[in-house]
Amino acid sequence: MYLISFQIFRPRPVVLSGPSGTGKSTLLKKLLKDYKGVFGFSVSHTTRDPRPGEVDGKDYHFRNREAMQEDIDTGEFIETDEFSGNLYGTSKCAVQDVRAKGLICILDVDIAGVRHIKESDLDPIYVSIQPPSIEVLEERLRGRATETEEKIQSRLEAARIDMEECNEPGLFDIVIVNDDLDESYEKLQSVLKEEIMKVQQGIKS
Ligand SMILES: Nc1nc2c(ncn2[C@@H]2O[C@H](COP(=O)(O)OP(=O)(O)O)[C@@H](O)[C@H]2O)c(=O)[nH]1
Numbered sequence: 242m243y244l245i246s247f248q249i250f251r252p253r254p255v256v257l258s259g260p261s262g263t264g265k266s267t268l269l270k271k272l273l274k275d276y277k278g279v280f281g282f283s284v285s286h287t288t289r290d291p292r293p294g295e296v297d298g299k300d301y302h303f304r305n306r307e308a309m310q311e312d313i314d315t316g317e318f319i320e321t322d323e324f325s326g327n328l329y330g331t332s333k334c335a336v337q338d339v340r341a342k343g344l345i346c347i348l349d350v351d352i353a354g355v356r357h358i359k360e361s362d363l364d365p366i367y368v369s370i371q372p373p374s375i376e377v378l379e380e381r382l383r384g385r386a387t388e389t390e391e392k393i394q395s396r397l398e399a400a401r402i403d404m405e406e407c408n409e410p411g412l413f414d415i416v417i418v419n420d421d422l423d424e425s426y427e428k429l430q431s432v433l434k435e436e437i438m439k440v441q442q443g444i445k446s
């Protein structure tokens with residue numbers, strides 16, 4: 242009986258994608274804070290260096306390239322991609338850890354990651370977060386003050402491609418232009434309402 246109801250309430254994961262600096266982490270951190278016990282973050286692996294304040298195992302699993310490549314070779318990843326000179330990837334464990342708790346698993350991946358996940362059996366809701374313009378994105382990236390000039394330029398280059406590809410029919414369930422943060426958060430909550438309710442009702446019953 243317990244097993245049957247667990248399967249009925251199993252929520253769909255959520256993929257958040259969009260250019261670097263567009264506000265994905267800001268929005269997902271708000272969801273994690275406002276909906277405790279509802280969402281869980283899929284902690285990706287990366288070869289990039291941690292930024293001040295980032296915690297290994299919480300923001301990312303920070304690895305050197307050799308260690309990460311070994312894990313890729315042994316089939317531990319659902320998807321991986323090279324972005325701005327570093328490897329990023331979603332491990333099978335990262336997703337399973339969240340889903341085993343009955344939580345909505347949030348993945349933050351680039352657009353190549355979206356395409357790889359489409360080939361898996363994950364069946365998530367695909368959300369693209371876009372900036373109002375490339376100029377605003379540049380301001381946000383500079384304002385965040387986490388990247389070197391070279392990294393800002395490579396992120397802006399990737400952003401131009403992302404801003405074009407996000408409108409490809411069928412790629413995303415919704416594209417949210419993150420101009421006003423509160424409005425974007427409202428839209429995001431409303432897309433996820435059904436899954437949020439499934440988990441909240443599951444908690445009550
Ligand atoms: N494919 C893939 N992309 C990822 C993964 N984790 C993060 N990314 C993407 O890598 C890019 C760079 O991430 P990061 O270095 O944290 O910079 P930020 O997005 O500007 O904060 C972003 O577009 C992320 O969405 C992952 O596991 N797989």
Ligand SMILES: Nc1ncnc2c1ncn2[C@@H]1O[C@H](COP(=O)(O)OP(=O)(O)O)[C@@H](O)[C@H]1O
Binds near residue numbers: 261262264385420422
């Ligand atoms: N709607 C918004 N308006 C203005 N600034 C924003 C908005 N959303 C996010 N930001 C700021 O933009 C910067 C990049 O946001 P972040 O969440 O780190 O982006 P991402 O995770 O997509 O790389 C941060 O300094 C954040 O505070």
